[in-house]
Structures are given as C-alpha cells and as structure tokens.
Amino acid sequence: MLGVIVLAGTAVTLWLSFVATPADAVQGEAVRLLYVHVPSVTVAYVACGITFVASGMWLWKRTEWWDLVGSSAAEIASVFTAVTLLSGMVWGQATWGTAWEWDPRLTSTLFLFLLLVGYQALRAASPDRSSRARRSAVVGLLLVPNIVIVNRSVQWWRSLHQDATLFRTDLDFRIEGLMLFTWVFATAVGLVLLAWLLMHRFRIGWLANRVEERRLGDALTARRAEATS
Amino acid sequence: MLVVVVGLGAVVVVRSLDDATLFFRNADEAVTQRDDLGTSRFRLQGLVVPGSVEAYPGGVAFDVGFNGAVVPVEHSGDPVELFDDGIPVVLEGRWSGTNANAVYLSDRMLVKHDENYIADNGGRLDEADDGSGYGSANASPAAAAGA
Numbered sequence: 001m002l003g004v005i006v007l008a009g010t011a012v013t014l015w016l017s018f019v020a021t022p023a024d025a026v027q028g029e030a031v032r033l034l035y036v037h038v039p040s041v042t043v044a045y046v047a048c049g050i051t052f053v054a055s056g057m058w059l060w061k062r063t064e065w066w067d068l069v070g071s072s073a074a075e076i077a078s079v080f081t082a083v084t085l086l087s088g089m090v091w092g093q094a095t096w097g098t099a100w101e102w103d104p105r106l107t108s109t110l111f112l113f114l115l116l117v118g119y120q121a122l123r124a125a126s127p128d129r130s131s132r133a134r135r136s137a138v139v140g141l142l143l144v145p146n147i148v149i150v151n152r153s154v155q156w157w158r159s160l161h162q163d164a165t166l167f168r169t170d171l172d173f174r175i176e177g178l179m180l181f182t183w184v185f186a187t188a189v190g191l192v193l194l195a196w197l198l199m200h201r202f203r204i205g206w207l208a209n210r211v212e213e214r215r216l217g218d219a220l221t222a223r224r225a226e227a228t229s
Numbered sequence: 230m231l232v233v234v235v236g237l238g239a240v241v242v243v244r245s246l247d248d249a250t251l252f253f254r255n256a257d258e259a260v261t262q263r264d265d266l267g268t269s270r271f272r273l274q275g276l277v278v279p280g281s282v283e284a285y286p287g288g289v290a291f292d293v294g295f296n297g298a299v300v301p302v303e304h305s306g307d308p309v310e311l312f313d314d315g316i317p318v319v320l321e322g323r324w325s326g327t328n329a330n331a332v333y334l335s336d337r338m339l340v341k342h343d344e345n346y347i348a349d350n351g352g353r354l355d356e357a358d359d360g361s362g363y364g365s366a367n368a369s370p371a372a373a374a375g376a
Binding site for chain 2: 023027091101127159175
C-alpha cells in the first residue's frame with residue numbers, strides 16, 4: 001500500500017518539478033534540483049533522528065526491536081545523505097560554479113555521511129549480536145548532535161551555502177506558491193518512502209537474525225551429535 | 230587530569246576553527262584589514278555593484294560592495310554563468326597592494342546564491358533584478374560576530 005502511494009507520489013512530484021513549476025528568476029532551470037536536494041536531506045534528518053532515538057532506547061531496554069529500528073534507519077539515512085551530497089554537487093556546479101568547497105555546511109554534511117558509513121562498518125565488524133548493538137547505539141547517539149551542527153552551520157559560520165528558506169525564526173518564507181507546494185509535496189512523498197523502506201529493511205533484519213539463530217542452533221546440534229556418537 | 234586534557238583540546242580546536250571557518254571576508258572587512266592582509270590570498274564576498282561590470286581581454290573588471298564599502302575587482306578568466314549586477318559573489322585572490330587605490334586581483338569566482346526563490350515571470354523579474362533582496366543573514370558582520 002505504501003509502495004503504491006510512493007510510486008504515484010513520485011510521478012506527481014516529477015510532473016510538478018519539471019512541468020508545472022516555473023524556472024527561478026536568478027537560477028533558471030537549476031532551481032528544479034530543490035525538489036530533490038531538500039526533501040532528501042529532510043528524509044535523511046528524520047531517519048537519523050529515528051536512529052538516535054532507537055539507539056537511546058536500545059541502551060535503556062536492550063531489545064532486538066530497537067537495534068533493528070536503529071540500524072535500518074541508519075542505512076536509509078546514509079542513502080539519502082548520499083543523494084543530498086550528489087544533488088548538491090550538481091546544483092553547486094550549476095549555480096555557484098563549483099561542485100565542492102570545504103565550506104562549513106558542505107564539510108559537516110560530508111562528516112555526517114562518513115559517520116553513517118562508519119556506523120555500518122562497525123556493525124559489520126562486530127560478529128556478536130549484543131556487542132554489535134551496543135557499539136552501533138553509541139555511534140547512533142552522535143547523529144543528532146552532528147545534524148545540529150549541519151543545520152546551524154550556515155548561522156554559526158560563514159558559508160557559501162544559503163540560509164534557510166522555510167525553517168526561519170521570522171516565519172518569512174522565501175519561496176512562493178507552487179514552488180513551495182512542490183517542495184512540501186516532495187518531502188511528504190519522501191517521508192512515506194522512508195516509512196516503506198524502514199518497514200521492509202526491518203523485516204529483512206529480523207529474518208536475518210532468525211537465520212543466524214537457526215544456523216547457530218544447527219551448528220550446536222551437529223556438535224552435540226558429534227560428541228555423543 | 231582527563232578534564233584538563235579535554236579542555237585544552239577543546240580550546241585548541243575552537244581557536245583553530247575560528248580561523249579555518251572564516252570562509253570569506255566581506256568587502257568592508259577586506260578594506261579595514263587591508264594593511265594586515267597585505268598581498269596574501271583570502272576570499273572576498275560582496276554584491277556586484279550594478280553598472281560597474283566592464284569586460285576586458287582575458288577578464289572582467291567590476292566593483293563589489295558590502296555594508297557601505299566598495300572594492301574594485303579585476304578578475305582574470307571568464308565570469309561564472311550566473312554572474313550579473315546585484316549578485317553576491319565569493320572571489321579568491323589578493324589585494325594588489327596596501328595603498329588606498331589598491332584593487333583586488335581575483336582568479337576564481339563563485340556565486341553565492343541566496344535563500345530566495347522567485348518565479349521567473351514578467352512582473353516579478355523587476356523585483357528580483359533590483360538586487361535589494363540580496364545579502365543573506367550569514368553574510369552580515371553581526372551574524373559572524375555571534376560565531
């Protein structure tokens with residue numbers, strides 16, 4: 001069901017982004033990257049937030065459920081952070097005249113991506129399930145502080161990257177009409193996509209754990225059979 | 230002991246970041262710091278002063294302004310695609326000297342797009358082109374001082 005909503009929503013988003021919305025007065029056609037870049041980073045932030053909460057909950061409750069929610073969301077977050085970085089590079093090349101600068105916003109976002117990749121490397125490097133869950137929960141707690149730095153970087157330091165258009169304290173939105181609607185719509189579709197991916201990734205993770213247990217059980221039975229024969 | 234080490238580490242990081250995170254100097258700061266800057270390289274941010282753009286063989290000359298100060302720029306190479314009157318730009322280069330009629334010699338140009346999105350249609354175009362909407366919050370000295 002969610003998958004159907006995502007598919008239909010993506011089709012409508014594509015139509016809105018490429019056909020219905022106007023070009024920007026300064027940026028021209030390049031503005032259409034807005035509808036990919038900003039929703040991607042929003043989904044990445046929400047996914048990181050889920051991992052952060054799940055990490056905290058795992059450290060408290062120590063249940064498989066929270067470990068799987070956290071790790072599933074982190075995996076999705078890394079994909080959306082990669083999309084954010086790549087679409088940002090294309091957009092930067094088109095408007096700023098450069099694909100990459102070591103500016104505070106760009107550097108802190110790259111750091112977030114590396115943190116998410118590190119999270120997964122750490123999981124892969126920890127064979128035992130409880131140490132794997134503990135280590136990744138600790139890294140998971142670093143995600144939200146990192147996001148705060150990424151988000152505030154354009155205010156704390158000087159950046160080539162622009163300031164917020166929508167999430168402003170003065171509530172004076174710097175975008176209008178259909179462009180704003182398309183942005184909000186694309187973000188909503190992105191969040192449904194996140195829910196859909198999270199559900200399936202959780203299911204796969206849960207099944208993988210059952211397979212692991214089954215193999216361990218089989219190995220134990222085989223070993224016992226060896227010992228008694 | 231650990232607290233002291235972490236504390237010292239934090240001081241070192243913050244102090245070095247202070248310099249490293251100064252991505253650009255605004256035009257007014259570039260003018261007041263001209264003696265200190267000498268002919269060392271730094272990034273300069275300002276709005277292209279409308280009507281000041283003049284192409285010459287191998288480059289383009291124009292003025293950038295910020296917070297009341299104006300810096301004359303000689304940029305070698307092609308300007309970037311979105312370069313125009315009233316657009317905020319970040320340039321890489323250096324002062325030609327420390328005297329009052331020094332110019333900023335730039336060899337790299339980036340456009341600093343702001344957070345405003347305006348539909349490209351008749352009436353709005355005039356509004357967008359007068360440049361009054363430019364100069365975002367993070368470029369202001371007040372915001373930088375709060376860092």
